[in-house]
Amino acid sequence: MxxxxxxxxxxxxPWGSTALYLILASSLIGIMGVSxxxxxxxxxxxxxxxxxxxxxxxxxxxTLPGVFLTPFVGxxxxxxxxxxxxxxxxxxxxxGGTGIAFARSFEGVLILRFLQGIGASGLVTLAVTLIGxxxxxxxxxxxxGLNSSTVGTGAALYPLIGGALAGIRWNFxxxxxxxxxxxxxxxxxxxPEPDGRxxxxxxxxxxxxxxxxxxxxxxxxxxxxxxxxxxxxxxVQTALPLLLSDEFGLSSGQxxxxxxxxxxxxxxxxxxxxxxxxxxxxxxxxxxxFVAYGASLLGVRVAPSPFWVGISLLAFGVGFGxxxxxxxxxxxxAVSGQLRAGMMGMRTSVLRLGQTLGPISFTYVxxxxxxxxxxxxxxxxxxxxxxxxxxxxxxxxxxxxx
Numbered sequence: 001m002x003x004x005x006x007x008x009x010x011x012x013x014p015w016g017s018t019a020l021y022l023i024l025a026s027s028l029i030g031i032m033g034v035s036x037x038x039x040x041x042x043x044x045x046x047x048x049x050x051x052x053x054x055x056x057x058x059x060x061x062x063t064l065p066g067v068f069l070t071p072f073v074g075x076x077x078x079x080x081x082x083x084x085x086x087x088x089x090x091x092x093x094x095x096g097g098t099g100i101a102f103a104r105s106f107e108g109v110l111i112l113r114f115l116q117g118i119g120a121s122g123l124v125t126l127a128v129t130l131i132g133x134x135x136x137x138x139x140x141x142x143x144x145g146l147n148s149s150t151v152g153t154g155a156a157l158y159p160l161i162g163g164a165l166a167g168i169r170w171n172f173x174x175x176x177x178x179x180x181x182x183x184x185x186x187x188x189x190x191x192p193e194p195d196g197r198x199x200x201x202x203x204x205x206x207x208x209x210x211x212x213x214x215x216x217x218x219x220x221x222x223x224x225x226x227x228x229x230x231x232x233x234x235x236v237q238t239a240l241p242l243l244l245s246d247e248f249g250l251s252s253g254q255x256x257x258x259x260x261x262x263x264x265x266x267x268x269x270x271x272x273x274x275x276x277x278x279x280x281x282x283x284x285x286x287x288x289x290f291v292a293y294g295a296s297l298l299g300v301r302v303a304p305s306p307f308w309v310g311i312s313l314l315a316f317g318v319g320f321g322x323x324x325x326x327x328x329x330x331x332x333x334a335v336s337g338q339l340r341a342g343m344m345g346m347r348t349s350v351l352r353l354g355q356t357l358g359p360i361s362f363t364y365v366x367x368x369x370x371x372x373x374x375x376x377x378x379x380x381x382x383x384x385x386x387x388x389x390x391x392x393x394x395x396x397x398x399x400x401x402x
Contacts, residue, residue, distance in 0.1 A: 012142040012274070018190045019134055020143065023127045025183045026086060027147055028154040029093060030123030032180075033062050033116060034355070035158035035263070036173050038237045039256035040166040042245040047170050048106035053367045056238050056359035062113045063233070066121040066352030073122030074345020077129065083193045086126040090184030093119030097177025119180065124151075125348040132332035132344075133194035138274070141329065145273030148325040152267030152317070156260045163256030221330055224286055225347060226354040228293075228323055231384055234358025235297060236262060236316060239366065239377045240309075246374050248306050261310040265317025266324075273325040282326040287396035289326070292319030294389025301381040 014020055037044075037058065045055050077085035096116035103109045127147065135143050165172035236259065244250045244258060269276075276285060292315045299312030331343050366376025 012139055013146055022187050022191050023130050024150045026123050026127040027151050029180045030120055031151050031155055033120050034059055034237055035155045036162040038241055039159045039163040039252045041241050043166055043170050043252050050106055052363050052373050056363040059359040060356050061110045062117040063352045063355035065117040067349055067356055069121040070348040071345040074342040078342050081193050082126055082130055083191050087184055087187050089119045089122055090180045094178050094180030101171040101174040125344040128328050129344045141277055142274045144325050144329050145270055148270035149267045152263045152270050156263030159256030159259045163253035166252045222350045225350045229351050229354030230358040233355045234362035238359040239362040243377045258306050258310045261313040262317040265314040266321035269318050269321025270325055282330045284399050285322045285326040287392050289319040289323035290388050290392025294385045297381050297385030
């Protein structure tokens with residue numbers, strides 16, 4: 001792997017690198033699809049006259065394409081190049097997302113969200129893959145942390161932006177998705193193709209990928225990814241906005257401000273990943289992230305006001321900030337450059353599966369198994385929080401003991 005060092009001499013982060021900023025921008029576009037509209041889910045219920053059990057589909061149909069397409073995006077990127085894979089995805093994301101602003105029915109929204117989800121399916125995957133392609137060693141850890149911190153900052157701002165734009169008109173947040181087209185145009189002119197990749201034949205490629213995926217460590221990592229995003233998108237991105245609207249009467253802007261606490265804390269913690277990785281191993285940081293996740297959900301359940309909900313969500317952001325750089329670093333360093341995009345594709349496929357099942361699971365169970373959805377959301381927060389906290393404590397103790 002050739003290290004890409006376009007930047008100030010001796011700097012850990014190559015601030016002068018055009019590729020760096022396109023990587024960060026692609027990651028920001030890739031996580032925009034849910035964070036931007038999560039605060040306006042209650043408003044969409046009223047605009048299209050749909051129930052809680054259906055509104056979760058706005059997220060589900062967006063994440064669903066990634067479950068099936070991302071592994072193929074990774075394979076294609078390993079075969080034909082990262083640049084040829086990522087640029088079309090940026091255009092599809094931007095065009096599909098912007099089109100939702102002009103939808104006249106809920107079914108139309110879902111169709112365009114599905115198209116947008118196709119574009120989003122490989123953006124973060126390929127951005128992280130490019131980090132592994134361009135950078136080595138301490139620089140790779142620093143850029144990985146910067147990428148996660150940037151994603152966290154974007155995720156903190158998107159709910160605020162989405163809530164503010166929705167305050168003008170419900171469809172304005174969807175126009176914002178057009179930034180994907182702008183980043184795509186810049187990438188056409190300025191994104192380089194990494195050097196040093198020698199793609200193997202498809203059979204050898206799939207055989208090598210399969211061998212890695214059967215390893216117990218890989219299975220554990222993918223299991224952690226699923227849980228992280230199942231709970232994040234089910235509890236925080238879907239159930240919590242509805243709970244805040246129904247229980248506290250918050251507006252879209254207020255909901256966005258509350259949920260932004262997660263991303264704000266995640267951005268701060270991720271920015272320090274280079275130091276944290278020297279303090280504890282990646283598996284230990286993932287276990288500590290589970291502890292923070294669980295404690296946060298329990299804190300949200302007992303919070304007496306939206307302010308304390310936001311305070312409790314800071315711990316959730318800490319957990320997310322610990323886990324994602326640890327997971328991504330583990331994956332990109334576990335395989336050669338020929339398999340890296342494929343492994344990241346599998347990672348994103350599992351991630352999307354969690355994103356897809358989380359919203360519909362939380363809203364369906366809360367709506368069907370309980371007297372009121374609000375009662376169901378409260379119970380699920382306690383159940384998930386307790387289970388995740390216990391898993392984190394047990395695994396961390398076992399890792400430290402060993």
